[in-house]
Amino acid sequence: MKTQAIRLGIAGALAALSLAGLAVPAQADEEMWATPNADSCGPVVDSVRFCTAPDGHPYPVQVNGGAVAGPRPGISGALQIGSTLTVVDGDWDPADATLTHQWLRNDVPVLGATGPTYLLTAADLGKGIRVKTTAAAPSYAKTTLQSTKTAPVTNAGGTVPSVxxxxxxxxxxxxxxxxxxxxxxxxxxxxxxxxxxxxxxxxxxxxxxxxxxxxxxxxxxxxxxxxxxxxxxxxxxxxxxxxxxxxxxxxxxxxDPAPGAVVTGGTGLGDVLTAADDVPWTSSPRPHTYQWLRDGVAISGATALTYTITAKDQGHTLVLESGTWYDTHIYSNAVAVPAAGELKQLTNVTKPAVTGDSVTGSVMKVSAGTWSVPSDKLTFTYNWFSSAGESVSSGPTFTPDQPQVGKTLTALVAASAPGYSTAWVQVTAPKPVTARESTRAISGTLTVGSKVTLTPDPWYDRSGITSDVHWLRDGVQIAGADGWSYILAKADAGTKLSVNVNPTTSGGNGQTLTASARVAGLPLTSAIPTIEGTVKAGNVLTVNRGTWSWGTAFTYRWLRNGVPISGATESTYKVRTADKGTKLTVRVTGSRFGYTTVSRTSAARIAS
Missing domain, CATH: 2.60.40.10 (Immunoglobulins)
Structure with a gap:
């Protein structure tokens, strides 16, 4: 079998170039440090490429939707009135990015100064100049960088100095x-x-x-x-x-420095891979430890410097992990073991579909679609991304939460089968994620002495999410009423009850709910009043209220033919000449704190 001895890199090294296709921005001298993605990656298909980490495990990366990248702009030219300054933009990624500019005088934009050059005028005298460069490209987010502010502009003549x-x-x-x-x-x-x-x-x-x-x-x-x-x-x-x-x-x-171990050997079934760990590890006299990995997952019992390839390894990547005593693990060169026989092309026939309401708390699903190989012979993996390219979950289902609100989800479905190359397809949800409406409600009888309860929402009030709950009477918080239930007090009678929910952990939903009706008081015992006395002009009539609840306060209203008589609001009434031949009645209204107010009207008597 053909021997492989590919010497690849050490995990975790800082680099300035992303090999995953993602641009890495650069700045001036004081801002040059950047974090790379130095893992090896495959080709881009449907805006996604699969990369292999140093430990051999594969992972998907979306390569569209990143920001345009380039260096911090500079300014060339003499800082003298009448001279022309020119922006130094450098090279940007992608190369076809469109660059626009805005010149600033003491950090205030100069009206109309939006080209790559700027003519200094008397208005610039004594002021510092700066330029902003904005880069835009299709499928990329815009990037704006600005230069360092110059020294103050002078009116001195002379030639332009040079770096x-x-x-x-x-x-x-x-x-x-x-x-x-x-x-x-x-x-x-x-x-x-x-x-x-x-x-x-x-x-x-x-x-x-x-x-x-x-x-x-x-x-x-x-x-x-x-x-x-x-x-x-x-x-x-x-x-x-x-x-x-x-x-x-x-x-x-x-x-190209040596990796932690160099693996050589054939890649066929039964071939033996041998690792040479000859890097001088000087930090500890302790022996090194070893672990063979298959696609980044430890192989049970494979802890020596040699390893025999098995059928399980075909179509996968092998890496030897060398352990140190302090804080890191070093990986060997990766060895790709071919699948048994020639790999066939796996193609998608019917695209997968994303279903669900695109609402927080509701499960979204992605189907596998149909492929050129029967589904019972396929293995599927699923990855979910937000519209910003951020990986949010894996698996065929995903329940969006608050961070996904306003974003359109995409799902990446990868299919593999023995003897076939892995293929994948990306599908997009039909609409952005929206926040679900709360189902909280106030339940119970709105009567003094009864208990009312705020019914929790199964999503916003699920396990792990806490909220502060406060009950309010006519919009004013009720002291001590800060639980999910509340017993209505006499002070609530006739008022409008509401409850405020304030989330104290992420994922909750703030909300104020108001009861559908005012709170009813306790029932008040009452009686039908009667009129005592001779109903004749000049005589005084008296109300007999009957039996009412103890502590009831009363008001009175005398009526002539059902119409209130002006000034007749006492418990007695002197019959007037105008009352002759009419029907006199009296209405008694009883009220008590915490009770329902009741009005009772007597039977009519005809004045003579």
């Missing part, structure tokens, strides 16, 4: 801990001629610019293993003409 190349440009390597050798290199160039000089970088592979490689540090794996790489450095300063210089080309192989 001058000072005689050295090169590529440096780093010395790191011997247990963790680094592939990173750094570009540098000496310039002079200005008090403070900023630098922009562009790395090249075989003479061609590498998209996104615009930081001062670079991982040579961004160029092919047998390639030549170089760096172009531009020195610029506000008020000076910039200078650009390019380093000599260097071999990628000169900067």
């Amino acid at each position: 001058v190349y000072a005689g050295y440009v090169g590529i440096y390597s780093f010395n790191t801990h011997p247990d963790r050798p680094s592939r990173l290199v750094s570009g540098g160039a000496n310039f002079k001629g200005a008090p403070v000089i900023y630098r922009q970088y562009q790395w090249f592979c075989d003479g061609k610019p590498i998209p996104g490689a615009t930081a001062d540090m670079f991982d040579p794996r961004g160029c092919r293993s047998t390639g030549l790489f170089s760096v172009r450095v531009t020195g610029h300063a506000p008020g000076f003409t910039p200078a650009t210089v390019t380093s000599k080309q260097r071999k990628v192989s000169d900067f």
Whole structure:
């Protein structure tokens, strides 16, 4: 069998170029550090590529929807009235990004100054100048970066000074801990001629610019293993003409350190892989530990420097993990074991479909679709992404929550089968996620002495989510009424009851609910009043109220033919001449704190 001895990288190294297709922004000298994705990745299909981590496990990465990336802009030209300043933009990723500009005077935008050049006028005298560059490209988020503010503009004449190349440009390597050798290199160039000089970088592979490689540090794996790489450095300063210089080309192989272990051997069934762990680990005299991994998952019992390939390994990636005593694990070169026989192409016939309401708390599902191989022979994996490209879950179902509100979900369905290459397809939900409406409600009888309860919402009030609950009487919080239930007090009689819910953990929902009716008081015992006395002009009539609840307060209203008599509001009434031949009645109204107010009207008597 053919022997493989591919020497790949150490996990965790800082790099300036993302090999996953994601641009890494670069800034001026003081802002050059960036975090890479240096894992090896496959081709982009349907806006997704699958990458392999250093431990061998595969994972999906969305490559669209990222931000346009480029260096911080600079300014060249004399800082003198009548001179023209020019923006130094450098190279951006993607290369076809559209750049627009806005010039600023003392950080205030200059009206109409939106081109790559700017003519200094008398209004600029004594003020600092800055320029903002905004980059836009289809399927990318916009990026805006701004230059450093210049020194104040003067009215002195003379030639424009220049940044001058000072005689050295090169590529440096780093010395790191011997247990963790680094592939990173750094570009540098000496310039002079200005008090403070900023630098922009562009790395090249075989003479061609590498998209996104615009930081001062670079991982040579961004160029092919047998390639030549170089760096172009531009020195610029506000008020000076910039200078650009390019380093000599260097071999990628000169900067490829040995991994923790080098694995060699055939990749056929029954072949033995052998690892040579010859890196000088000087930090501890303890022996190293080893663990073979299949697609990033430990293989039971495989803890030696040799490993025999089994049928389970076919179509998967093997890596040897070497353990140190302190804080890290180092991985060998990855060995891809071919599947048994020639891999066939697996194709999607009917696209999967995303179903569900796209509402928080409601389950969304993605079907597997149909493929060129029967489903009972296929293995499926599912990954969910937000519209920003963020991975949010895995599996065929997903329940969106508050962070997904306003975002449209996509699902990535990958299918695999023995003897077939893995294939995947991405589908999008029909609409963005919206927040579900709360089903909380006030239940119980709205009568003094009764208990009312706030019925929880099964989603917003689920286990793990807590909320503060406060009951209110006519909009004013009731002291001590801060539970999910409340017993109505006499003070609530006749008032409007409401309850406020304030979430104290994420995922909750703030809400105020109001009862459908006012609170009824306790029942008041009452009686039909009677009129005592002779109903004749000049005589005094008296109300006999009958028996009412103790403590009841009364009011009275005498009526003539059902119409209230002006001023007749006492418990007695003197019959008037105008009452002759009419029907007299009296209405008694009883009220008591915490009770329902009751009115009773007597039988009519005819005045003579």
